[in-house]
Amino acid sequence: MSKRHRPRRGSLAFSPRKRARSETCRIKREELAAGRKLQGFAGYKAGMTHLVLTDNAPHSQTKGMQISVPATIIEAPSMKVEALRLYRATSYGKKAVTEVWAAGETGDTADMDKIADIIKSSDRDLSMGLSIIISTSPELVSGLPKKKHELMEIKMSGEIEKDLEYAQEVFGKEVRIEDIFKEGDFVDVTALTKGKGTQGPVKRWGVMIQNAKARRSGRGRHVGCIGGWTPRRVRWKIPQMGQTGYQQRTEYNKRVLKIGENGEEITPKGSFLNYGMVRNGYIMLEGSVPGPKKRLVRISHAIRPHPKPIMPEIVYISRESQQGH
Secondary structure (H helix, E strand, O other): OOOOOOOOOOOOOOOOOOOOOOOOOOOOOOOOOOOOOEOEEEEEEEEEEEEEEEOOOOOOOOOOOEEEEEEEEEEOOOEEEEEEEEEEEEOOEEEEEEEEEOOOOOOOHHHHHHHHHHHHHOOOOOOEEEEEEEEOOHHHOOOOOOOOOOEEEEEEOOOHHHHHHHHHHHOOOEEOHHHOOOOOOEEEEEEEOOOOEEEOHHHHHOOOOOOHHHHHOOOOOOOOOOOOOOOOOOOOOOOOOEEEOOOEEEEEEEEEEEEEOOHHHOOOOOOEOOOEOOOOOEEEEEOOOOOOOOOEEEEEEOOOOOOOOOOOEEEEEOOOOOOOO
16 A cells, blocks of 8 residues: 655744734845845835747757746835944844934935944954945835835845945935846845735645535535644644735745836836836846735845846837726
8 A cells, every 4th residue: 555645734834824013024034145235125016017038048948939928027216325234243143233324415424434443443353244224215106105214224245344335335325226236137035925814724724625525514614623632722733714915925036137217118008007107217027026016025136046147138028008908
């Protein structure tokens, strides 16, 4: 008799499956993309389209042919560097040494000198690290109902002297997405998924629907057994109903197909449904991105990218109306 193999339904890796505390995602990973001044950027999901490109992957079955590829457009207006934060690694983890906030348009150079003095006095201490606090510009996006800026922290390259030099250049100024990424790069995207409210165990965990006899008794979409007599409680591993969606997720290795400043190049006729016109800089990523339209999306350099990124030749970008006529 063959060995019975039945993996559990639903992953426990994301437990507890509850609503995220904030729509502004936090990226806690310690890995840094080498040679990058800033490790990421942020934008707002506008919608999806499709494009036709020439497949130039070396081992693809459709090499040299024109193929249709889905793509997501993220509107990314410029972001302003609001502050700098200096860290020191300790035996209890990273601890903030000091931070400097920009005053007005150009920032306070005296405070910048304070950070520079601390770094110099540490005699190139490898435990020191610099990151920036940056804010979005939602008032520039016509499709968003909010005007309050989101604040987020973005890591730098990890080379303290180069980071300080670059931070002095951009302190209190605006940074554009074309300064961070280029076409053909691979990026990781982090966002909150679509919220679906309270759902049952079939939709939430993917458990099997029971047979016809159980369905006739009104229990077809329940879990067959919620545990033994002991322990005398329902364990957390048992699939049950609860919150579904509105949780932070990261998807890896999305290829950057196009970066531009004129949103009319990719906005469909009649604009994106439930979003509107793209009027600022944008980035087009291959494939889908977590979350609904208007959701804040954080874009980071890929921590495990493909070894040889290849930028395909784009033949056509669909701008057909999404209004249904």
